Amino acid sequence: MAPMKVYGWAVSPWMARALVCLEEAGAEYEIVPMSRCGGDHRQPEHLARNPFGEIPVLEDGELTLYQSRAIARYVLRKYKPELLRDGDLEGSAMVDQWLEVEAHHVEPTLWPIIRHCIIGQYVGRARDQGVVDENLAKLRKVLEVYEARLSMSKYLAGDDVTAADLCHFGFMRYFMATEYAGVVDANPHVKAWWDMLLARPSVQKVMAGMPPDFGYASGNIP
Numbered sequence: 001m002a003p004m005k006v007y008g009w010a011v012s013p014w015m016a017r018a019l020v021c022l023e024e025a026g027a028e029y030e031i032v033p034m035s036r037c038g039g040d041h042r043q044p045e046h047l048a049r050n051p052f053g054e055i056p057v058l059e060d061g062e063l064t065l066y067q068s069r070a071i072a073r074y075v076l077r078k079y080k081p082e083l084l085r086d087g088d089l090e091g092s093a094m095v096d097q098w099l100e101v102e103a104h105h106v107e108p109t110l111w112p113i114i115r116h117c118i119i120g121q122y123v124g125r126a127r128d129q130g131v132v133d134e135n136l137a138k139l140r141k142v143l144e145v146y147e148a149r150l151s152m153s154k155y156l157a158g159d160d161v162t163a164a165d166l167c168h169f170g171f172m173r174y175f176m177a178t179e180y181a182g183v184v185d186a187n188p189h190v191k192a193w194w195d196m197l198l199a200r201p202s203v204q205k206v207m208a209g210m211p212p213d214f215g216y217a218s219g220n221i222p
Helices: 013-025 068-079 089-122 129-150 169-175 188-198 201-207
Strands: 004-008 029-033 057-060 063-066
Touching (some): 004 013, 013 068, 013 169, 013 201, 063 068, 089 129, 089 169, 129 188, 169 188, 169 201, 188 201
Parallel strands (some): 004 029
Antiparallel strands (some): 004 057, 057 063
């Protein structure tokens, strides 16, 4: 069977969400590298894969799938369903709940901070500290919820790692490279959870392709 193909650039936090789950699943896959700067995602051949011109895109045989969380769920459902708690009605509901929390409360809060604190300086955009501060205030409130949850269980959906935890990695990785990492570290249970994620071989492998500056400083931007 041919390996699955994943189209995108490895520094992307959305790409990382899919790659970490592929690694956890032990799936055979290959990355088809693309150039964002070169506009590969706007070319007709990629728009045929994803009409929104985004990455990642997964190809598995006749299936073409986009949206990183959908890719993560598909891969885990196929190869490692226990990470979705498949077959456990309540357990799978908890995984779904925290995936939704990440999608609606974490990514939208971390991304503006990352954009202003890391990316902006390399693309000629002045930092808007008001935007940063507004989202840090939101993040502190979100982390109160996470701290309370993680004081009751090692991971978000229980005492074993699941997709709910893994799907946080990409954006957390870059936020923790900003000067505001202490906002997370101030919550001991959240910090312990993050440290456990960082210790996972899947995370370490994917993180190796994610320099904290997205590759801008070295000129290795995709």
